[in-house]
Amino acid sequence: MALVAEAGSPVPPPADDSPPRRPVRRALKYVVAIGSVCAVATVGVVVGLNRLTDAGPVTERCTAELDGSDWYLSPDQADNAALVAGTAVARGLPARAATIGLATALQESKLINIDYGDRDSVGLFQQRPSQGWGSVEEILDPVYSTNAFYDVLVKVEGYEDMAVTDAAQTVQRSGYPDAYAQHEMRSRAWASALTGNSPGVLSCELGPVADGDQVAPDAARDVIAGRLGRDLGLAPATGAADPNRQDPASSTVTVDATPLTPDDPERGAWATGQWAVATAQATQVVEVHVADRVWLRDEAAWVQAESRLGRGEVRITADAAE
The missing domain is CATH 1.10.530 (Lysozyme)
Structure with missing residues:
Protein backbone atom coordinates (compact mmCIF):
# COMPACT_ATOMS: atom_id res chain seq x y z
CA MET A 1 0.00 0.00 0.00
CA ALA A 2 1.53 3.29 -1.08
CA LEU A 3 2.12 6.04 1.48
CA VAL A 4 0.40 9.36 0.78
CA ALA A 5 1.75 12.42 2.54
CA GLU A 6 -0.50 15.09 3.88
CA ALA A 7 -0.42 18.37 2.04
CA GLY A 8 2.46 20.47 3.22
CA SER A 9 4.13 17.59 5.06
CA PRO A 10 7.41 16.16 3.87
CA VAL A 11 7.47 12.60 2.66
CA PRO A 12 9.62 10.55 5.06
CA PRO A 13 12.46 8.73 3.37
CA PRO A 14 11.96 5.01 2.94
CA ALA A 15 13.75 2.79 5.41
CA ASP A 16 17.19 1.72 4.18
CA ASP A 17 17.39 -2.02 4.69
CA SER A 18 20.52 -2.39 2.49
CA PRO A 19 23.74 -3.63 4.08
CA PRO A 20 26.57 -1.18 4.95
CA ARG A 21 28.59 0.08 2.00
CA ARG A 22 31.42 -2.39 2.40
CA PRO A 23 31.89 -2.92 -1.38
CA VAL A 24 32.77 0.76 -1.75
CA ARG A 25 35.27 0.58 1.07
CA ARG A 26 36.67 -2.65 -0.35
CA ALA A 27 37.02 -1.07 -3.80
CA LEU A 28 38.87 1.86 -2.28
CA LYS A 29 41.23 -0.57 -0.60
CA TYR A 30 41.86 -2.25 -3.97
CA VAL A 31 42.61 1.09 -5.62
CA VAL A 32 45.07 2.00 -2.85
CA ALA A 33 46.70 -1.44 -3.08
CA ILE A 34 47.04 -1.27 -6.86
CA GLY A 35 48.48 2.23 -6.61
CA SER A 36 51.02 1.03 -4.07
CA VAL A 37 52.07 -1.86 -6.32
CA CYS A 38 52.50 0.46 -9.28
CA ALA A 39 54.55 2.86 -7.18
CA VAL A 40 56.82 0.05 -6.00
CA ALA A 41 57.20 -1.22 -9.58
CA THR A 42 58.11 2.25 -10.78
CA VAL A 43 60.70 2.63 -8.05
CA GLY A 44 62.09 -0.80 -8.98
CA VAL A 45 62.48 0.20 -12.62
CA VAL A 46 64.27 3.42 -11.72
CA VAL A 47 66.56 1.63 -9.29
CA GLY A 48 67.31 -1.00 -11.92
CA LEU A 49 68.13 1.64 -14.50
CA ASN A 50 70.33 3.51 -12.06
CA ARG A 51 72.59 0.43 -11.92
CA LEU A 52 73.67 1.57 -8.44
CA THR A 53 75.56 4.53 -9.86
CA ASP A 54 75.25 8.23 -9.18
CA ALA A 55 74.93 9.10 -12.86
CA GLY A 56 71.14 8.90 -12.93
CA PRO A 57 68.96 6.43 -14.85
CA VAL A 58 70.61 4.67 -17.77
CA THR A 59 68.53 4.15 -20.89
CA GLU A 60 70.48 1.42 -22.65
CA ARG A 61 70.52 2.08 -26.36
CA CYS A 62 72.90 2.51 -29.27
CA THR A 63 72.96 5.32 -31.79
CA ALA A 64 74.24 5.84 -35.30
CA GLU A 65 74.22 9.39 -36.62
CA GLY A 196 83.78 2.52 -41.51
CA ASN A 197 82.53 5.09 -44.00
CA SER A 198 81.30 7.39 -41.21
CA PRO A 199 83.95 7.55 -38.45
CA GLY A 200 83.06 8.25 -34.84
CA VAL A 201 79.28 8.35 -35.28
CA LEU A 202 78.27 5.17 -33.47
CA SER A 203 77.96 5.08 -29.70
CA CYS A 204 76.14 3.09 -27.04
CA GLU A 205 74.70 4.18 -23.71
CA LEU A 206 75.28 1.20 -21.42
CA GLY A 207 75.28 0.64 -17.70
CA PRO A 208 78.48 -0.43 -15.96
CA VAL A 209 79.45 -4.09 -16.02
CA ALA A 210 78.19 -5.70 -12.82
CA ASP A 211 80.88 -7.07 -10.52
CA GLY A 212 79.32 -10.52 -10.67
CA ASP A 213 79.52 -10.56 -14.49
CA GLN A 214 83.20 -9.75 -14.70
CA VAL A 215 85.58 -12.48 -15.83
CA ALA A 216 89.34 -12.87 -15.62
CA PRO A 217 91.41 -10.72 -18.03
CA ASP A 218 92.46 -13.66 -20.22
CA ALA A 219 88.85 -14.81 -20.48
CA ALA A 220 87.78 -11.26 -21.38
CA ARG A 221 90.38 -11.17 -24.16
CA ASP A 222 89.15 -14.55 -25.42
CA VAL A 223 85.58 -13.26 -25.68
CA ILE A 224 86.67 -10.27 -27.76
CA ALA A 225 88.96 -12.39 -29.93
CA GLY A 226 86.21 -14.93 -30.55
CA ARG A 227 83.77 -12.28 -31.72
CA LEU A 228 86.42 -10.58 -33.88
CA GLY A 229 86.98 -13.86 -35.69
CA ARG A 230 83.30 -14.72 -35.97
CA ASP A 231 82.01 -11.36 -37.20
CA LEU A 232 84.97 -9.84 -39.04
CA GLY A 233 87.41 -12.66 -39.72
CA LEU A 234 90.12 -10.80 -37.80
CA ALA A 235 92.56 -12.09 -35.20
CA PRO A 236 94.25 -10.15 -32.40
CA ALA A 237 97.77 -8.98 -33.06
CA THR A 238 100.41 -11.46 -31.88
CA GLY A 239 103.57 -9.54 -32.75
CA ALA A 240 105.60 -7.04 -30.80
CA ALA A 241 103.21 -4.30 -31.89
CA ASP A 242 100.77 -5.63 -29.28
CA PRO A 243 102.09 -4.43 -25.92
CA ASN A 244 99.56 -6.54 -24.02
CA ARG A 245 100.19 -9.92 -25.64
CA GLN A 246 102.37 -11.18 -22.78
CA ASP A 247 100.58 -9.43 -19.94
CA PRO A 248 98.14 -11.88 -18.30
CA ALA A 249 96.67 -9.07 -16.19
CA SER A 250 95.56 -7.08 -19.24
CA SER A 251 92.04 -7.28 -20.67
CA THR A 252 93.08 -5.34 -23.78
CA VAL A 253 93.11 -6.75 -27.31
CA THR A 254 95.01 -5.00 -30.09
CA VAL A 255 94.00 -5.83 -33.64
CA ASP A 256 95.29 -4.86 -37.06
CA ALA A 257 92.19 -4.23 -39.17
CA THR A 258 94.14 -3.71 -42.40
CA PRO A 259 93.14 -7.14 -43.83
CA LEU A 260 89.50 -6.09 -43.59
CA THR A 261 89.94 -3.25 -46.10
CA PRO A 262 93.46 -3.56 -47.56
CA ASP A 263 93.08 -0.51 -49.79
CA ASP A 264 91.82 1.69 -46.95
CA PRO A 265 93.26 0.71 -43.53
CA GLU A 266 91.69 3.69 -41.78
CA ARG A 267 88.20 2.67 -42.90
CA GLY A 268 88.86 -0.86 -41.69
CA ALA A 269 89.96 0.49 -38.33
CA TRP A 270 86.79 2.52 -37.94
CA ALA A 271 84.64 -0.39 -39.08
CA THR A 272 86.30 -2.55 -36.42
CA GLY A 273 86.21 0.12 -33.75
CA GLN A 274 82.54 0.90 -34.19
CA TRP A 275 81.80 -2.84 -34.39
CA ALA A 276 83.48 -3.10 -30.96
CA VAL A 277 81.17 -0.40 -29.59
CA ALA A 278 78.05 -2.02 -31.05
CA THR A 279 78.95 -5.35 -29.43
CA ALA A 280 80.13 -3.85 -26.12
CA GLN A 281 77.20 -5.14 -24.09
CA ALA A 282 78.03 -8.76 -24.96
CA THR A 283 81.82 -8.38 -24.71
CA GLN A 284 81.82 -6.07 -21.64
CA VAL A 285 84.01 -3.61 -23.52
CA VAL A 286 84.62 -0.30 -21.77
CA GLU A 287 87.14 1.40 -24.08
CA VAL A 288 87.81 1.40 -27.83
CA HIS A 289 90.76 3.31 -29.28
CA VAL A 290 90.94 4.19 -33.01
CA ALA A 291 93.39 6.70 -34.50
CA ASP A 292 93.30 9.76 -32.21
CA ARG A 293 89.88 9.01 -30.70
CA VAL A 294 88.71 6.74 -27.90
CA TRP A 295 85.20 5.59 -27.03
CA LEU A 296 84.55 5.46 -23.29
CA ARG A 297 81.65 3.42 -21.95
CA ASP A 298 81.29 5.71 -18.92
CA GLU A 299 80.81 8.74 -21.16
CA ALA A 300 78.96 6.99 -24.00
CA ALA A 301 80.99 9.07 -26.44
CA TRP A 302 84.12 9.30 -28.56
CA VAL A 303 86.66 11.72 -27.10
CA GLN A 304 90.14 12.87 -28.01
CA ALA A 305 92.80 10.29 -27.13
CA GLU A 306 96.12 11.11 -25.53
CA SER A 307 98.01 9.07 -28.13
CA ARG A 308 97.33 8.19 -31.73
CA LEU A 309 97.29 4.60 -32.94
CA GLY A 310 98.79 3.53 -36.26
CA ARG A 311 96.77 3.20 -39.45
CA GLY A 312 94.50 0.18 -39.31
CA GLU A 313 95.17 -0.40 -35.62
CA VAL A 314 92.40 -0.77 -33.02
CA ARG A 315 92.72 -1.31 -29.29
CA ILE A 316 89.77 -2.79 -27.39
CA THR A 317 89.60 -3.06 -23.59
CA ALA A 318 87.03 -5.00 -21.58
CA ASP A 319 86.09 -4.67 -17.93
CA ALA A 320 87.56 -7.62 -16.05
CA ALA A 321 87.90 -8.97 -12.55
CA GLU A 322 91.05 -7.91 -10.76
Whole structure:
Protein backbone atom coordinates (compact mmCIF):
# COMPACT_ATOMS: atom_id res chain seq x y z
CA MET A 1 0.00 0.00 0.00
CA ALA A 2 1.53 3.29 -1.08
CA LEU A 3 2.12 6.04 1.48
CA VAL A 4 0.40 9.36 0.78
CA ALA A 5 1.75 12.42 2.54
CA GLU A 6 -0.50 15.09 3.88
CA ALA A 7 -0.42 18.37 2.04
CA GLY A 8 2.46 20.47 3.22
CA SER A 9 4.13 17.59 5.06
CA PRO A 10 7.41 16.16 3.87
CA VAL A 11 7.47 12.60 2.66
CA PRO A 12 9.62 10.55 5.06
CA PRO A 13 12.46 8.73 3.37
CA PRO A 14 11.96 5.01 2.94
CA ALA A 15 13.75 2.79 5.41
CA ASP A 16 17.19 1.72 4.18
CA ASP A 17 17.39 -2.02 4.69
CA SER A 18 20.52 -2.39 2.49
CA PRO A 19 23.74 -3.63 4.08
CA PRO A 20 26.57 -1.18 4.95
CA ARG A 21 28.59 0.08 2.00
CA ARG A 22 31.42 -2.39 2.40
CA PRO A 23 31.89 -2.92 -1.38
CA VAL A 24 32.77 0.76 -1.75
CA ARG A 25 35.27 0.58 1.07
CA ARG A 26 36.67 -2.65 -0.35
CA ALA A 27 37.02 -1.07 -3.80
CA LEU A 28 38.87 1.86 -2.28
CA LYS A 29 41.23 -0.57 -0.60
CA TYR A 30 41.86 -2.25 -3.97
CA VAL A 31 42.61 1.09 -5.62
CA VAL A 32 45.07 2.00 -2.85
CA ALA A 33 46.70 -1.44 -3.08
CA ILE A 34 47.04 -1.27 -6.86
CA GLY A 35 48.48 2.23 -6.61
CA SER A 36 51.02 1.03 -4.07
CA VAL A 37 52.07 -1.86 -6.32
CA CYS A 38 52.50 0.46 -9.28
CA ALA A 39 54.55 2.86 -7.18
CA VAL A 40 56.82 0.05 -6.00
CA ALA A 41 57.20 -1.22 -9.58
CA THR A 42 58.11 2.25 -10.78
CA VAL A 43 60.70 2.63 -8.05
CA GLY A 44 62.09 -0.80 -8.98
CA VAL A 45 62.48 0.20 -12.62
CA VAL A 46 64.27 3.42 -11.72
CA VAL A 47 66.56 1.63 -9.29
CA GLY A 48 67.31 -1.00 -11.92
CA LEU A 49 68.13 1.64 -14.50
CA ASN A 50 70.33 3.51 -12.06
CA ARG A 51 72.59 0.43 -11.92
CA LEU A 52 73.67 1.57 -8.44
CA THR A 53 75.56 4.53 -9.86
CA ASP A 54 75.25 8.23 -9.18
CA ALA A 55 74.93 9.10 -12.86
CA GLY A 56 71.14 8.90 -12.93
CA PRO A 57 68.96 6.43 -14.85
CA VAL A 58 70.61 4.67 -17.77
CA THR A 59 68.53 4.15 -20.89
CA GLU A 60 70.48 1.42 -22.65
CA ARG A 61 70.52 2.08 -26.36
CA CYS A 62 72.90 2.51 -29.27
CA THR A 63 72.96 5.32 -31.79
CA ALA A 64 74.24 5.84 -35.30
CA GLU A 65 74.22 9.39 -36.62
CA LEU A 66 73.82 10.28 -40.29
CA ASP A 67 73.26 13.71 -41.81
CA GLY A 68 72.37 15.22 -38.44
CA SER A 69 69.82 12.56 -37.46
CA ASP A 70 70.22 9.92 -34.76
CA TRP A 71 68.98 6.40 -35.42
CA TYR A 72 68.57 4.14 -32.41
CA LEU A 73 68.76 0.40 -31.82
CA SER A 74 68.67 -1.60 -28.61
CA PRO A 75 71.98 -3.17 -27.55
CA ASP A 76 70.76 -6.60 -28.72
CA GLN A 77 69.77 -5.17 -32.11
CA ALA A 78 73.09 -3.33 -32.37
CA ASP A 79 74.96 -6.56 -31.66
CA ASN A 80 73.19 -8.29 -34.56
CA ALA A 81 73.62 -5.24 -36.78
CA ALA A 82 77.37 -5.45 -36.13
CA LEU A 83 77.37 -9.03 -37.42
CA VAL A 84 75.25 -8.27 -40.49
CA ALA A 85 77.32 -5.25 -41.54
CA GLY A 86 80.63 -6.78 -40.44
CA THR A 87 79.97 -9.85 -42.57
CA ALA A 88 79.43 -7.62 -45.60
CA VAL A 89 82.76 -5.86 -44.98
CA ALA A 90 84.59 -9.16 -44.40
CA ARG A 91 83.19 -10.47 -47.70
CA GLY A 92 84.39 -7.37 -49.55
CA LEU A 93 80.84 -6.22 -50.30
CA PRO A 94 79.87 -2.55 -50.64
CA ALA A 95 78.08 -0.60 -47.93
CA ARG A 96 74.92 -0.86 -50.04
CA ALA A 97 74.85 -4.60 -49.37
CA ALA A 98 75.02 -3.94 -45.64
CA THR A 99 72.16 -1.43 -45.92
CA ILE A 100 70.02 -4.00 -47.73
CA GLY A 101 70.90 -6.69 -45.20
CA LEU A 102 70.05 -4.49 -42.24
CA ALA A 103 66.77 -3.27 -43.74
CA THR A 104 65.77 -6.86 -44.44
CA ALA A 105 66.54 -8.07 -40.92
CA LEU A 106 64.80 -5.06 -39.36
CA GLN A 107 61.63 -5.83 -41.28
CA GLU A 108 61.72 -9.60 -40.88
CA SER A 109 62.70 -9.97 -37.22
CA LYS A 110 63.38 -6.48 -35.83
CA LEU A 111 67.04 -7.54 -35.88
CA ILE A 112 66.48 -10.17 -33.19
CA ASN A 113 67.41 -13.80 -33.78
CA ILE A 114 63.98 -15.30 -33.05
CA ASP A 115 63.08 -19.00 -33.22
CA TYR A 116 59.56 -18.48 -34.57
CA GLY A 117 57.77 -16.74 -37.42
CA ASP A 118 55.22 -17.11 -40.21
CA ARG A 119 54.82 -20.80 -41.00
CA ASP A 120 58.32 -22.30 -40.67
CA SER A 121 60.25 -19.01 -40.83
CA VAL A 122 62.97 -18.51 -38.20
CA GLY A 123 66.04 -16.40 -37.52
CA LEU A 124 67.23 -12.89 -38.30
CA PHE A 125 66.02 -13.01 -41.89
CA GLN A 126 63.02 -15.28 -41.28
CA GLN A 127 64.33 -17.86 -43.72
CA ARG A 128 62.28 -21.00 -44.27
CA PRO A 129 63.72 -24.53 -44.19
CA SER A 130 60.95 -25.62 -46.55
CA GLN A 131 62.20 -23.12 -49.12
CA GLY A 132 65.72 -24.49 -49.17
CA TRP A 133 67.44 -22.01 -46.83
CA GLY A 134 68.81 -24.76 -44.57
CA SER A 135 67.78 -26.61 -41.44
CA VAL A 136 66.22 -24.82 -38.47
CA GLU A 137 69.47 -25.26 -36.54
CA GLU A 138 71.50 -23.75 -39.37
CA ILE A 139 69.19 -20.78 -39.89
CA LEU A 140 69.16 -20.01 -36.17
CA ASP A 141 72.93 -19.57 -36.39
CA PRO A 142 73.11 -15.82 -37.23
CA VAL A 143 76.47 -16.28 -38.99
CA TYR A 144 74.99 -18.94 -41.27
CA SER A 145 71.78 -17.03 -41.98
CA THR A 146 73.61 -13.77 -42.70
CA ASN A 147 75.95 -15.44 -45.16
CA ALA A 148 73.02 -17.29 -46.73
CA PHE A 149 71.30 -13.95 -47.33
CA TYR A 150 74.38 -12.43 -48.97
CA ASP A 151 74.96 -15.59 -51.03
CA VAL A 152 71.66 -14.89 -52.77
CA LEU A 153 71.97 -11.09 -52.85
CA VAL A 154 75.27 -11.11 -54.72
CA LYS A 155 73.63 -13.15 -57.47
CA VAL A 156 71.04 -10.41 -58.05
CA GLU A 157 72.32 -8.53 -61.07
CA GLY A 158 72.61 -4.80 -60.43
CA TYR A 159 71.49 -4.98 -56.79
CA GLU A 160 73.75 -2.03 -55.92
CA ASP A 161 71.68 0.25 -58.13
CA MET A 162 68.29 -1.12 -57.11
CA ALA A 163 66.00 0.44 -54.52
CA VAL A 164 66.66 -1.15 -51.15
CA THR A 165 63.17 -2.60 -50.92
CA ASP A 166 63.41 -4.08 -54.43
CA ALA A 167 66.75 -5.73 -53.77
CA ALA A 168 65.53 -7.13 -50.45
CA GLN A 169 62.32 -8.42 -52.01
CA THR A 170 64.24 -10.13 -54.82
CA VAL A 171 66.03 -12.18 -52.17
CA GLN A 172 63.20 -12.67 -49.70
CA ARG A 173 60.11 -12.96 -51.93
CA SER A 174 57.94 -11.60 -49.14
CA GLY A 175 54.19 -11.14 -49.18
CA TYR A 176 54.85 -7.48 -48.34
CA PRO A 177 57.33 -6.38 -51.01
CA ASP A 178 57.30 -2.66 -50.13
CA ALA A 179 57.75 -3.08 -46.37
CA TYR A 180 61.56 -2.92 -46.42
CA ALA A 181 61.56 0.70 -47.57
CA GLN A 182 60.52 2.02 -44.15
CA HIS A 183 63.84 0.87 -42.68
CA GLU A 184 66.13 2.37 -45.33
CA MET A 185 67.31 5.49 -43.49
CA ARG A 186 68.04 3.70 -40.23
CA SER A 187 69.84 0.97 -42.14
CA ARG A 188 71.91 3.46 -44.13
CA ALA A 189 73.05 5.17 -40.93
CA TRP A 190 74.10 1.92 -39.29
CA ALA A 191 75.66 0.51 -42.46
CA SER A 192 77.70 3.67 -43.01
CA ALA A 193 79.04 3.53 -39.44
CA LEU A 194 79.70 -0.21 -39.30
CA THR A 195 81.47 -0.27 -42.66
CA GLY A 196 83.78 2.52 -41.51
CA ASN A 197 82.53 5.09 -44.00
CA SER A 198 81.30 7.39 -41.21
CA PRO A 199 83.95 7.55 -38.45
CA GLY A 200 83.06 8.25 -34.84
CA VAL A 201 79.28 8.35 -35.28
CA LEU A 202 78.27 5.17 -33.47
CA SER A 203 77.96 5.08 -29.70
CA CYS A 204 76.14 3.09 -27.04
CA GLU A 205 74.70 4.18 -23.71
CA LEU A 206 75.28 1.20 -21.42
CA GLY A 207 75.28 0.64 -17.70
CA PRO A 208 78.48 -0.43 -15.96
CA VAL A 209 79.45 -4.09 -16.02
CA ALA A 210 78.19 -5.70 -12.82
CA ASP A 211 80.88 -7.07 -10.52
CA GLY A 212 79.32 -10.52 -10.67
CA ASP A 213 79.52 -10.56 -14.49
CA GLN A 214 83.20 -9.75 -14.70
CA VAL A 215 85.58 -12.48 -15.83
CA ALA A 216 89.34 -12.87 -15.62
CA PRO A 217 91.41 -10.72 -18.03
CA ASP A 218 92.46 -13.66 -20.22
CA ALA A 219 88.85 -14.81 -20.48
CA ALA A 220 87.78 -11.26 -21.38
CA ARG A 221 90.38 -11.17 -24.16
CA ASP A 222 89.15 -14.55 -25.42
CA VAL A 223 85.58 -13.26 -25.68
CA ILE A 224 86.67 -10.27 -27.76
CA ALA A 225 88.96 -12.39 -29.93
CA GLY A 226 86.21 -14.93 -30.55
CA ARG A 227 83.77 -12.28 -31.72
CA LEU A 228 86.42 -10.58 -33.88
CA GLY A 229 86.98 -13.86 -35.69
CA ARG A 230 83.30 -14.72 -35.97
CA ASP A 231 82.01 -11.36 -37.20
CA LEU A 232 84.97 -9.84 -39.04
CA GLY A 233 87.41 -12.66 -39.72
CA LEU A 234 90.12 -10.80 -37.80
CA ALA A 235 92.56 -12.09 -35.20
CA PRO A 236 94.25 -10.15 -32.40
CA ALA A 237 97.77 -8.98 -33.06
CA THR A 238 100.41 -11.46 -31.88
CA GLY A 239 103.57 -9.54 -32.75
CA ALA A 240 105.60 -7.04 -30.80
CA ALA A 241 103.21 -4.30 -31.89
CA ASP A 242 100.77 -5.63 -29.28
CA PRO A 243 102.09 -4.43 -25.92
CA ASN A 244 99.56 -6.54 -24.02
CA ARG A 245 100.19 -9.92 -25.64
CA GLN A 246 102.37 -11.18 -22.78
CA ASP A 247 100.58 -9.43 -19.94
CA PRO A 248 98.14 -11.88 -18.30
CA ALA A 249 96.67 -9.07 -16.19
CA SER A 250 95.56 -7.08 -19.24
CA SER A 251 92.04 -7.28 -20.67
CA THR A 252 93.08 -5.34 -23.78
CA VAL A 253 93.11 -6.75 -27.31
CA THR A 254 95.01 -5.00 -30.09
CA VAL A 255 94.00 -5.83 -33.64
CA ASP A 256 95.29 -4.86 -37.06
CA ALA A 257 92.19 -4.23 -39.17
CA THR A 258 94.14 -3.71 -42.40
CA PRO A 259 93.14 -7.14 -43.83
CA LEU A 260 89.50 -6.09 -43.59
CA THR A 261 89.94 -3.25 -46.10
CA PRO A 262 93.46 -3.56 -47.56
CA ASP A 263 93.08 -0.51 -49.79
CA ASP A 264 91.82 1.69 -46.95
CA PRO A 265 93.26 0.71 -43.53
CA GLU A 266 91.69 3.69 -41.78
CA ARG A 267 88.20 2.67 -42.90
CA GLY A 268 88.86 -0.86 -41.69
CA ALA A 269 89.96 0.49 -38.33
CA TRP A 270 86.79 2.52 -37.94
CA ALA A 271 84.64 -0.39 -39.08
CA THR A 272 86.30 -2.55 -36.42
CA GLY A 273 86.21 0.12 -33.75
CA GLN A 274 82.54 0.90 -34.19
CA TRP A 275 81.80 -2.84 -34.39
CA ALA A 276 83.48 -3.10 -30.96
CA VAL A 277 81.17 -0.40 -29.59
CA ALA A 278 78.05 -2.02 -31.05
CA THR A 279 78.95 -5.35 -29.43
CA ALA A 280 80.13 -3.85 -26.12
CA GLN A 281 77.20 -5.14 -24.09
CA ALA A 282 78.03 -8.76 -24.96
CA THR A 283 81.82 -8.38 -24.71
CA GLN A 284 81.82 -6.07 -21.64
CA VAL A 285 84.01 -3.61 -23.52
CA VAL A 286 84.62 -0.30 -21.77
CA GLU A 287 87.14 1.40 -24.08
CA VAL A 288 87.81 1.40 -27.83
CA HIS A 289 90.76 3.31 -29.28
CA VAL A 290 90.94 4.19 -33.01
CA ALA A 291 93.39 6.70 -34.50
CA ASP A 292 93.30 9.76 -32.21
CA ARG A 293 89.88 9.01 -30.70
CA VAL A 294 88.71 6.74 -27.90
CA TRP A 295 85.20 5.59 -27.03
CA LEU A 296 84.55 5.46 -23.29
CA ARG A 297 81.65 3.42 -21.95
CA ASP A 298 81.29 5.71 -18.92
CA GLU A 299 80.81 8.74 -21.16
CA ALA A 300 78.96 6.99 -24.00
CA ALA A 301 80.99 9.07 -26.44
CA TRP A 302 84.12 9.30 -28.56
CA VAL A 303 86.66 11.72 -27.10
CA GLN A 304 90.14 12.87 -28.01
CA ALA A 305 92.80 10.29 -27.13
CA GLU A 306 96.12 11.11 -25.53
CA SER A 307 98.01 9.07 -28.13
CA ARG A 308 97.33 8.19 -31.73
CA LEU A 309 97.29 4.60 -32.94
CA GLY A 310 98.79 3.53 -36.26
CA ARG A 311 96.77 3.20 -39.45
CA GLY A 312 94.50 0.18 -39.31
CA GLU A 313 95.17 -0.40 -35.62
CA VAL A 314 92.40 -0.77 -33.02
CA ARG A 315 92.72 -1.31 -29.29
CA ILE A 316 89.77 -2.79 -27.39
CA THR A 317 89.60 -3.06 -23.59
CA ALA A 318 87.03 -5.00 -21.58
CA ASP A 319 86.09 -4.67 -17.93
CA ALA A 320 87.56 -7.62 -16.05
CA ALA A 321 87.90 -8.97 -12.55
CA GLU A 322 91.05 -7.91 -10.76
